[in-house]
Amino acid sequence: MTDPNRFAGGVVDLGEVKARAEARAQRQAAAGPGGADTESAGAEAVAAFFTVTEENFETEVLRRSIQVPVIVLVGSGRSDVSEELKADLRELAEAGGLQFLVGYVDADATPQIAQALGVRNLPTVLAIGAGRPLANFEGGQPRESLRQWVDAVIEAVGGQLQGLPPGTVQAGAEAAEQDAEPAEDPRLTQATEALNAGDFDAAIAVYDEMLAENPADAEIKQARGTVELLKRLDPANRSTDALQDAEDDPDNVDKQLAGADAEVVAGAPEQAFERLLATMKRTTGDDKARVKDRLLELFALFEPADPRVREARTKLASALF
Template sequence: MNTPHRYVSGALDLGEVKARVEARENAAQQAATGVGPAPYITVTPQNFEADVVRRSLEVPVVVLVGTPRSPESEQLRTDLQQLVEAAGLSYIVGYVDADATPEVAQAFGVQALPTVIALGGGRPVTQFEGGQPVDALRTWIDALVTQVGPQLSGLQAAAEEAPEDPRLEQALAALNTGDFDAAIAVYDEILAESPRDRDMIQARDTARLLKRLDPAGRTEDPVVAADAAPDDVDKQFTAADAEFVAGAPERAFDRLIALMTTLAGDEKTRVRDRLVELLSLFDAADPRVTAARTKMASALF
């Protein structure tokens, strides 16, 4: 297995501009001609929220963040497309071309290409880097569908549900333009009417996290920056957000717990509050949450 290509953001050359245009044209054509949910999609900033995050509330969504420059990426792309087309919409595969849409790759916070991330219930549940044999890939997906799929509503059941609140389209439009404050305001308005709606709480808190992280406007790797300044609480917060979005919540939890052990007073309380906020994005029974809460108790006392 070759070492995964490192993803480095920077100025786009003409080939990347062409690839960006082609990716968006392909996505538009797919949306215009598709009937019902497509098993395989190209992920863009425009369809990220609807076809990845919200779709993962219904079935697992497997996202490949890759590049045509990598043979491993291209093989994974071929294998995943063939597997999903025979899976009867038990899960969906999305492809992110990191060259064509670097802002989407940055939103996932990947550190290497290719990276495959599985989402369920609106959040990352597992991931791996680099190429995999198709048999290993099939086994990994089967476990994902078996373990995560039954916890979701399913595409057929979701189609039979009542129409969703039209205000969610306003929130989606705001997220697509990077107006996180507007999206948060919509979610808060809905929560004022239904304060126990867990999906809306998660959507609002996720929007808050994305606002803090601001992946499109970031010019440095937040994890590298934090590791270079271990005493900078704000940089540790940003790195934890990035690790969380990248599908490595345990790293985010451990980062903040380790930071707590070095602090006292109000600063320690501030870190605890941020940790509790991230923990709240998971089910309380999740073993990762249980383990983190145990470590947090030790760090506090």
Template sequence: MTRPGSRPPARSSAVAAAMSGAVDLSAFKERATAPPPPRNTSGDGAVSAVSGAVIEVTEENFESEVLLKSSQVPVIVNIGGRAYEPSVVFTEVLESLAARAGGKWILANVDVDVSPRIAQAFGVQSVPTVVAVAAGQPLADFQGAQPEAQLSQWFDAVLQAVEGKLSGPVSDGDEPVEEVEDPRFVAAETALDEGDLDAAIAAYQMILDAEPNNAEAKSAVRQVKFMARVQGVDPESIAAADADPSNLELQFAAADLEMFAQQPEAAFARLISVVSRTAGDDKAAARTRLLELFELFDPAEPIVIAARRKLASALY
């Protein structure tokens, strides 16, 4: 999740959460949304955050203030703490940049001592840690305070990565438009939320059978089928595969585990290596499995493009 430009998540939040591996934000959904008291840093009763540009986030309002708003503009989650002076100073820099961003992104401040589970969900190891969230999923992150010039470049990269993929900021004069949920997708996502992967696959497949060009259903079917497959994989498969490179099934299982652990480069490299050193049916099977993993991503994703080039070299 360290670079802008990651693939946009599937329509289903349940699919995205299940596929997110180490970064699972689904635990913060459907919580109460009562906002926390505003942070007062001026000492005179004034709130330092510019209205709308900076928000205070806890576990209770994480869904409404981060996950939902990130469908409009990137939400920059600043995980720090008032007890850490470097974090306090860095937060002031971020708030200043947020005020000047004109609504292109929102700063969400999280106090690690108040909301430790948010820090745990993001795998935070030190503060400050900053994570860009777009469409409900982590897009890019960094640790430690950064110079303002470098921050500006990073924000520009984030905005470029989501250009045309989010709905944009809602102005005060805009009337909120209630999205009508497709009951077919609701049924599929309900099954997924309940852990019934077979029912979810069947529900998504029903949509796809009726609408063969429905990209959302097609992506969901691929992802849920992968989730179902990886559930049956032995957690020790990676070590076993490394010890027995000639065992094709172990290599497939290890690649699935690496993919699920958000290590797509490792999964791709493993299967490309199998393609390069095998022949005949084994080579064809490894290529087919690799192409299946490619389909879990946007075809324009840089890691997929790079892996396809390496696959071409391995084939020829």
């Protein structure tokens, strides 16, 4: 991480946009509560966490950073590290009492913003205050280190900024999403109907079509992975109890994979992860690679910030190296 007390010059070129933002903020301050600038009238609801778009970049990042520090995360739904950072930063922001805000840039949906910020690697986190870059880092960070970094940013510049207008309140979670929920894709109904009919391949084909259009859709990825799991455990494809088979033959990799699937379906993912981690220690070569791949598939069925997934990922890293 870069030191929050040191400006990371050159990371962001604000130029004329920053100048316009500062000029507007000064006009608002001069107008006062009873002035002509309607944006300063009345209590304002501010989202502690929001999605950055081309439309709101100037107002919610640059202009807002004149009032409080704005932490910008540039990430991707394809990156587990990005998703973990996103979850941690969101939680810190929503518990932070509007001392700082967090904006998320989806590099897949808005690559032009990531490019404008000079981002080279994902995820990248930048702190912006008074329209200027303050500090940045690339990659993941433990939650406690992340909290300390944010605290250092606030301490370094928070008192030098204007602060939010009196009466500002934190917007509800629904306001943080910026946009209304989109209409449900009718193909989701097709996939559900296929699944209910036991046609796993048809459901997977629907999800594949949707992912071809939006590869970063984490929910569809999870749905597809779930159907793959159910297909593997379909009674039509097996005549024995997967868990009992795994217990009876601990050295059989195929049976351990099936046993882990069954434990996930039974609501015991921790046991599934431990089973596969133990199997990895007993295997080598292609078998070990197969077990690792199945672990990653099962991880993808859960939120990246799920503590069970985090713990298992740490153990997986130890098992690999």
